[in-house]
Amino acid sequence: MPDVYCFQVTEEQEEERIDKVMASLIDSLSRSFIQKMLKEGRVLVDQTPVKANYRVKAEEEIRFELPEAVEPEIAPENIPLDILYEDEDVLVVNKPKGMVVHPAPGHYSGTLVNALMYHCRDSLSGINGVLRPGIVHRIDRDTTGSLIVCKNDAAHLSIAGQLKEHSILRRYRAVVHGAMREEEGTVNLPIGRHPTDRKKMAAGVRNGKEAVTHYRVLERFSNYTYIECRLETGRTHQIRVHMDRIGHPLLGDPVYGGRKSPFTLQGQTLHAMVLGFSHPRTGERIETVAPLPEYFSHLLDILKYN
Secondary structure (H helix, E strand, C coil): CCCEEEEECCHHHCCCEHHHHHHHHCCCCCHHHHHHHHHCCCEEECCEECCCCCECCCCCEEEEECCCCCCCCCCCCCCCCCEEEECCCEEEEEECCCCCCCCECCECCCCHHHHHHHHHCCCCCCCCCCCCCCECCCCCCCCEEEEEEECCHHHHHHHHHHHHCCCCEEEEEEEEECCCCCCEEEEECCEEECCCCCCCEEECCCCCECCEEEEEEEEECCCEEEEEEEECCCCCCHHHHHHHHCCCCECCCCCCCCCCCCCCCCCCCEEEEEEEEECCCCCCEEEEECCCCHHHHHHHHHHHCC
16 A cells, blocks of 8 residues: 655645645655656645645645555665774764665665665675665664664674663754753653654654653753753654653754744754664674764854854
8 A cells, every 4th residue: 555644734834835845744755756746746735736836825735645665776875974983793874964864765875775785785784674774773864973783683683682672872962942941851751653644753642652861951042952862762753752842842853843943954953972882792882972063063153152
């Protein structure tokens, strides 16, 4: 059965081009792929096909049917990687903004997997299938920072086990809207699929899975707060959903919070900085630090003097 997406346009999205709105709501699809689907008449607004330049209105319903996927052949690509750690079992890469982790409809090239297949040749775990070789966890397209890649199945099973038992250290940096009252805190709310939008997650939903995020304030600005988040669990969009739920959505986040950014940003301001794990072969504790990307450091400088 093909995937069907259904969204309702919010007031904040009113008068935006439909291709832009859809690209922000479905982060696994590229804008060019969405435009192709619009051209083919697959996107309906209130049951009527529209073109890519259509400007949406509040409360309109966008309905989109994704064509049946044909599993493509994924090609190695010579894309430079920022490698923070590497040995015969694992490597840790510093993923740049805008890069999709693994191939998906609309993103069959230019992904981290394409780059890994070139760099590692045949040395990647196969547990997650041909579209996700070596991938044991992921971060969103517009989130930057550390990601573990497994070169063999034994390493994959070890890292997956550490993720399951919450023994992997993951510290993120983020900028959120508003002034947080407390210096630190914990959000302990289960996360599951949004009841009406299957591409979006929600906190406190029935049948949600346990999700725990610890946060602490690093620096305060007039309308924003710079924080560190430590994950106990690793649910999809966890930090983005939890911060929105407590009234402090991430700056630049196009999906959660609904607040427009006054800065030129490509998606949420979120960086996976510190990653710590036990080496799958030796048991040695490995910890890597991914430096803040240039856009993030520049943003912090702007906030300090505004």
